[in-house]
Amino acid sequence: MKYLIPAGVFALLVVVLAIGIQRAPSKNVIPSALIGKPAPTWSLPVIASNQSPTPASFDSERLRGRWFVFNVWGTWCPECKVEHPMLLEMARQKKLPLIGLDWKDDDAAARRWLESLGDPYDVVVADRDGRTAIDFGVYGAPETFLIDDRGVVVYKHVGAMNPDVWQREFLARLPTAAPSDGTQGQP
Amino acid sequence: MIPELGHFALILAMLVAIVQSAFGLAGPALQRERWIAAVRPAVTMQFLLQSAALLALMFAFVSNDFSVQYVAQNSNSALPVVYRVAAVWGAHEGSLLLWGWILAAWTLAVALFSRGLPAGFAARTQGVLGLVSVGFVSFTLATSNPFERLLPAAPDGRDLNPLLQDPALASHPPMLYAGYVGFAVAFAFACAAMIEGRLDQTWARWTRPWTTVAWAFLSVGIALGSWWAYYELGWGGYWFWDPVENASFMPWLVGTALIHSLAVTEKRGLFKSWTLLLAILAFSLSLLGTFLVRSGVLVSVHSFAADPTRGIFILVFLVLVIGGALALYAWRAPLLRSTAGFEFSARESFLLFNNILLVVAAAAVFAGTMAPLISDALGLGTLSVGKQYFDPVFLLPTLPLIALASVGIFSRWKRGQLAPHRGAILFTLALAAAITAALMLGVWGGAKFLTPVGFALGFWLIAASFVDPVDRLRRGLRLTPAIVGMTIAHIGLGVFVVSVTAVESYTRERDLALAIGESGRVGDFDYRLDGLRSAEGPNYDALRGTVTVLQAGKPVVTLHPEKRNYWVQGSVMTEADIHMQPARDVFVALGEDLGGGRWSVRAQIRPLINYVWLAAFLMAIGGIVAASDRRYRRSGESV
Numbered sequence: 001m002k003y004l005i006p007a008g009v010f011a012l013l014v015v016v017l018a019i020g021i022q023r024a025p026s027k028n029v030i031p032s033a034l035i036g037k038p039a040p041t042w043s044l045p046v047i048a049s050n051q052s053p054t055p056a057s058f059d060s061e062r063l064r065g066r067w068f069v070f071n072v073w074g075t076w077c078p079e080c081k082v083e084h085p086m087l088l089e090m091a092r093q094k095k096l097p098l099i100g101l102d103w104k105d106d107d108a109a110a111r112r113w114l115e116s117l118g119d120p121y122d123v124v125v126a127d128r129d130g131r132t133a134i135d136f137g138v139y140g141a142p143e144t145f146l147i148d149d150r151g152v153v154v155y156k157h158v159g160a161m162n163p164d165v166w167q168r169e170f171l172a173r174l175p176t177a178a179p180s181d182g183t184q185g186q187p
Numbered sequence: 188m189i190p191e192l193g194h195f196a197l198i199l200a201m202l203v204a205i206v207q208s209a210f211g212l213a214g215p216a217l218q219r220e221r222w223i224a225a226v227r228p229a230v231t232m233q234f235l236l237q238s239a240a241l242l243a244l245m246f247a248f249v250s251n252d253f254s255v256q257y258v259a260q261n262s263n264s265a266l267p268v269v270y271r272v273a274a275v276w277g278a279h280e281g282s283l284l285l286w287g288w289i290l291a292a293w294t295l296a297v298a299l300f301s302r303g304l305p306a307g308f309a310a311r312t313q314g315v316l317g318l319v320s321v322g323f324v325s326f327t328l329a330t331s332n333p334f335e336r337l338l339p340a341a342p343d344g345r346d347l348n349p350l351l352q353d354p355a356l357a358s359h360p361p362m363l364y365a366g367y368v369g370f371a372v373a374f375a376f377a378c379a380a381m382i383e384g385r386l387d388q389t390w391a392r393w394t395r396p397w398t399t400v401a402w403a404f405l406s407v408g409i410a411l412g413s414w415w416a417y418y419e420l421g422w423g424g425y426w427f428w429d430p431v432e433n434a435s436f437m438p439w440l441v442g443t444a445l446i447h448s449l450a451v452t453e454k455r456g457l458f459k460s461w462t463l464l465l466a467i468l469a470f471s472l473s474l475l476g477t478f479l480v481r482s483g484v485l486v487s488v489h490s491f492a493a494d495p496t497r498g499i500f501i502l503v504f505l506v507l508v509i510g511g512a513l514a515l516y517a518w519r520a521p522l523l524r525s526t527a528g529f530e531f532s533a534r535e536s537f538l539l540f541n542n543i544l545l546v547v548a549a550a551a552v553f554a555g556t557m558a559p560l561i562s563d564a565l566g567l568g569t570l571s572v573g574k575q576y577f578d579p580v581f582l583l584p585t586l587p588l589i590a591l592a593s594v595g596i597f598s599r600w601k602r603g604q605l606a607p608h609r610g611a612i613l614f615t616l617a618l619a620a621a622i623t624a625a626l627m628l629g630v631w632g633g634a635k636f637l638t639p640v641g642f643a644l645g646f647w648l649i650a651a652s653f654v655d656p657v658d659r660l661r662r663g664l665r666l667t668p669a670i671v672g673m674t675i676a677h678i679g680l681g682v683f684v685v686s687v688t689a690v691e692s693y694t695r696e697r698d699l700a701l702a703i704g705e706s707g708r709v710g711d712f713d714y715r716l717d718g719l720r721s722a723e724g725p726n727y728d729a730l731r732g733t734v735t736v737l738q739a740g741k742p743v744v745t746l747h748p749e750k751r752n753y754w755v756q757g758s759v760m761t762e763a764d765i766h767m768q769p770a771r772d773v774f775v776a777l778g779e780d781l782g783g784g785r786w787s788v789r790a791q792i793r794p795l796i797n798y799v800w801l802a803a804f805l806m807a808i809g810g811i812v813a814a815s816d817r818r819y820r821r822s823g824e825s826v
Contacts, residue, residue, distance in 0.1 A: 003520045003521055
């Protein structure tokens with residue numbers, strides 16, 4: 001009887017793995033230790049912003065007091081190109097400020113990218129050595145975080161944003177009096 | 188043309204693997220001599236075909252054939268040739284191909300060195316290895332074909348991930364896979380023994396060297412990966428409890444337990460069913476690790492979702508191989524009960540506790556690694572497990588393990604007889620305590636609660652390891668490779684414990700903001716930023732810093748950390764510069780431009796960190812030396 005125990009334990013593991021595969025398509029959340037915790041703070045050089053003149057650097061403290069979307073991307077990331085039209089659509093809706101973290105990238109390449117594809121971001125900052133991305137526990141680009149007015153990470157999406165996730169996981173999490181009133185454009 | 192030939196060779200390799208397993212398993216069962224005789228040629232053929240496939244892919248890389256999708260995604264014409272070869276295993280498809288080739292190579296080695304084994308047993312072993320090969324190659328062909336064409340061909344490739352363009356990392360996967368796949372041999376020996384329903388001490392003697400060599404490869408593979416993470420990722424540590432690292436560490440822990448339980452099975456004919464179970468577990472964890480990492484289920488759930496067919500294939504394969512072996516175990520292991528007894532303080536007891544503690548440690552790592560997956564599958568929400576869990580949970584079983592090893596070395600088989608060694612045990616312990624006190628009072632000063640514990644345990648193990656060989660030499664006895672190897676490996680473990688203790692206790696690190704000409708203090712060192720200029724490599728350009736490190740006003744070393752911009756992938760990499768010294772590493776990496784002429788400079792002083800990897804290499808050398816013992820190459824029944 002006791003010789004059956006290993007096979008039994010393995011059978012349980014298989015069940016768990018099988019459920020894991022079943023759930024795979026809907027499972028876009030990599031466990032993030034950050035959910036419900038304060039987002040890492042950062043102060044990084046700015047690549048592009050919709051303010052003029054463009055400030056040299058931008059500090060995460062300046063976003064305190066409002067909900068915003070934090071999108072990690074890079075010009076080297078093919079999936080980011082797929083995602084880009086969705087980001088432009090999110091920007092067009094003007095529901096939340098969109099902050100971009102250009103991860104391990106070349107500033108000039110990033111500017112060219114934004115010029116040719118359009119710039120959905122209110123501010124894009126450069127994480128040249130990937131330190132900030134590590135602080136956020138980023139596994140790969142693109143990843144998108146929803147951060148609330150107290151600077152707490154509310155949600156994290158792995159992979160390209162899509163209308164469904166945007167509606168169901170981001171907009172639905174906003175407090176009813178969503179701060180969409182004119183915060184766009186002046187972070 | 189060449190890639191098609193490679194693809195074709197791989198298909199043939201799978202067909203030959205089917206023949207190999209069919210003849211290998213059916214031949215002895217039906218007692219067909221000629222079927223058994225066909226197994227060895229099939230193994231040779233399979234190895235040649237797998238080699239042809241691997242060489243074809245290598246050729247595509249070296250000749251910059253960007254009409255092959257895998258090459259276009261992972262190479263570039265500006266990439267140096269060495270890395271074009273290493274790029275073969277730079278991603279999923281090629282890694283699987285390499286895995287399959289290594290399995291074929293191990294199988295060939297078994298075929299060549301098994302001439303002293305009973306023909307039926309050897310055939311069964313190769314048959315089981317053939318089954319594993321069928322599964323692996325068909326997985327490669329069905330879901331991850333590296334020879335897929337890209338039409339139209341890409342003008343140039345996307346380049347190898349710059350992180351992987353490094354000598355240590357280029358050699359890390361082959362070493363690691365050689366270890367993983369090596370456990371397949373012990374697994375196959377275990378399955379063959381269960382099929383025959385016979386497991387004696389001779390069986391354990393055959394299995395031991397294979398297991399030990401595989402374990403040595405795995406040790407080197409893990410150490411190379413950890414070393415790479417240290418100097419290339421620039422995070423400055425040696426272990427991060429990352430799921431990928433854990434996946435390689437679990438088979439290592441169980442493999443270590445297996446090595447020790449095999450010793451008991453060989454010398455005393457005990458622990459038979461337990462040894463079988465460990466042999467199955469070591470390879471199962473290797474498979475699980477390879478697949479979980481390769482399928483991305485643990486690291487990035489996303490890539491798993493991208494190709495559910497891969498996930499289902501993996502699961503079916505795991506069920507067949509692991510489930511099959513465990514079912515065989517449940518059926519056959521009860522026949523193999525051992526009868527001899529032993530006293531509480533005999534060597535058998537120490538090795539039993541060794542096994543329990545190692546398996547508990549592996550289980551703890553397993554639980555932490557799988558917890559996010561399990562909690563998600565059960566709908567309990569997502570969670571992540573880190574250092575806060577792993578450090579204490581891993582130390583709990585392993586600290587007593589080290590102490591037990593220091594005493595256990597003195598124990599004898601069957602009967603206790605520890606009393607005559609009480610003097611040596613206490614003397615080595617006192618010596619270790621004295622060294623610890625000297626280090627902590629004289630050199631480094633006090634630190635954490637566990638610092639003296641770690642030092643004392645480590646030095647104790649080193650000192651205790653020397654006693655038996657020295658004693659044998661004094662009594663004019665021969666030192667066999669088995670004893671020398673064991674001693675080297677145990678000293679390696681002691682060195683590992685000491686160095687990890689030093690690194691964890693006495694590392695000093697700071698992020699400095701320096702303008703050119705300024706300096707900042709870390710520990711008793713001053714880092715001075717002397718200059719920054721641009722530099723160029725074969726496929727990147729870089730910003731190169733000059734940092735002089737001073738101790739008590741005198742320059743110790745000038746370091747040149749770089750920030751590299753790889754043209755094709757457009758990614759920026761931090762290339763830390765490290766001054767490696769026997770006593771400590773002086774580490775510096777360039778951070779970002781803080782504006783106003785200031786740069787962030789990451790400065791770290793890590794005492795004894797190189798001994799962490801040196802220790803792993805010592806353990807591996809010990810394994811190789813022990814496996815070279817002539818005893819293992821004798822045929823026949825003598826023990």
